Amino acid sequence: MRKFGNTGMEIKRVGFGGIPIQRISQEDTNKVIDELEKCGVNFIDTARGYTISEEYLGNALKGRREKFYIATKSMSRNYESMKKDIEISLKNLQTDYIDLYQMHNVKPAEYDTIFGEDRAYRALLEAKEAGKIKHIGITSHGLETVEKAVESGKFETIQFPYNIVENQADEVFKKAHEKGVGTIVMKPLAGGAIDDGTLAMKYILSREYIDVAIPGMDTPEQVRENTAVLENFELTEEDNVKITKIKSELGTNFCRRCEYCLPCPQGVIIPQNFLLEGYYTRYGLQDWAIDRYKALGEDQRASNCVECGACESKCPYELPIIEMLKNVVNTLEK
Numbered sequence: 001m002r003k004f005g006n007t008g009m010e011i012k013r014v015g016f017g018g019i020p021i022q023r024i025s026q027e028d029t030n031k032v033i034d035e036l037e038k039c040g041v042n043f044i045d046t047a048r049g050y051t052i053s054e055e056y057l058g059n060a061l062k063g064r065r066e067k068f069y070i071a072t073k074s075m076s077r078n079y080e081s082m083k084k085d086i087e088i089s090l091k092n093l094q095t096d097y098i099d100l101y102q103m104h105n106v107k108p109a110e111y112d113t114i115f116g117e118d119r120a121y122r123a124l125l126e127a128k129e130a131g132k133i134k135h136i137g138i139t140s141h142g143l144e145t146v147e148k149a150v151e152s153g154k155f156e157t158i159q160f161p162y163n164i165v166e167n168q169a170d171e172v173f174k175k176a177h178e179k180g181v182g183t184i185v186m187k188p189l190a191g192g193a194i195d196d197g198t199l200a201m202k203y204i205l206s207r208e209y210i211d212v213a214i215p216g217m218d219t220p221e222q223v224r225e226n227t228a229v230l231e232n233f234e235l236t237e238e239d240n241v242k243i244t245k246i247k248s249e250l251g252t253n254f255c256r257r258c259e260y261c262l263p264c265p266q267g268v269i270i271p272q273n274f275l276l277e278g279y280y281t282r283y284g285l286q287d288w289a290i291d292r293y294k295a296l297g298e299d300q301r302a303s304n305c306v307e308c309g310a311c312e313s314k315c316p317y318e319l320p321i322i323e324m325l326k327n328v329v330n331t332l333e334k
C-alpha cells in the first residue's frame, strides 16, 4: 500500500479509472468491482461527466463502500453548480461522503477564476467542512494548471496524463510528491495509442514519485493484468528498447481520444478517424482500417472537414487537427 500524499489515505498504486463504465452494463460493472476487491485495488476514480459511471459504480459498491476510496470530479466552475454536482455525486454513488472531489479538466486560462466568492472552489471547501467530501483535488491536461495548483497549497492531489510518450509532467509530479500532494496518473496508455499495457504500467510505476495510475478497465481480465504488474515493475533492457521504439513511432502529435474536440459541427468523428489511420499505419491492418473507414457515415469521415477550426481550439494537446485529418484522407481514401 502506498501513502497517498498527505491525505492520510493508503492506496494500491494501480487504481481504477471509471471512463469505460459508460460502455458496459451494470452487471459487467459489478464483475469489475468484484475483481478490484479481490485484487486489493482500493482507489476508484470517476466523474460527473462520465454519464452513468457514477450511478453504476454506486450500485456496484453497495454494501462494500468502506473497502474503497472513491474519487470523482466535476466540470462546474461556479459555486451553485458545484454545490449541486457534489450532491448529485453523493446520491449517485450512494454514500454520505466522497473521499476525493476534484475540479475536472481546469484549463490554464481559467485556473485563476475558480477561487472567487461565487466560484466552484468555495463550494468544495464548504463541502469539506461539512464532511461531505474528505479531500480536494484538481485534474488538467494543461501543465501550467497543475504547476500552479501544487504551488498554491489549495489542492491535496493533482491528476495529469503521463505515459511513455507524454512525460512532460515529470517535474511537477516530483515537486508535488516532495510537498505531500498526491500524484495521480491518467491516460497511462496514452488513450489507447500504446497497446502494450504491461509495459505502459511498468513505465509509470517505476517512477517513485507517482502514487497511483488509473487505467480505464472494463473487464476482470484487465484488472488482473494491470495489478499483476505490481509484482515486478523494474524496467529491463528489453523494455527500454521497446519504449524507445514506441516513442519514435508515436512522437507527440497523436490523438489521445479524449473527445474534447467533439462535437464537430459537420459531424466528423475526429478521434475515430485518427484511430483508424493508426490501425492502417502502425498495426498493419490496412484492409480492415479501410473497410471500417468506409463503414463510417460520409459526414463522419475526415473528408467532410470544412476546416472551420472549431475543434482545434478545444483540443487540450493543441493538435493540428485539420492537417492531421488531411493525412487521414490521404491514407484511407487514396
Ligand code: SF4
Pocket (backbone or CB within 6 Å): 263, 264, 265, 266, 267, 268, 270, 304, 305, 306, 307, 308, 309, 310, 311, 312, 321, 322, 325
Ligand atoms: S475543422 Fe473540420 S473537423 Fe474540426 S470542427 Fe471544423 S469541420 Fe469539424
Ligand code: SF4
Pocket (backbone or CB within 6 Å): 254, 255, 256, 257, 258, 259, 260, 261, 262, 270, 271, 314, 315, 316, 317, 319, 321
Ligand atoms: S483531437 Fe485532441 S481533443 Fe480530439 S480526441 Fe484527439 S486529443 Fe482529444
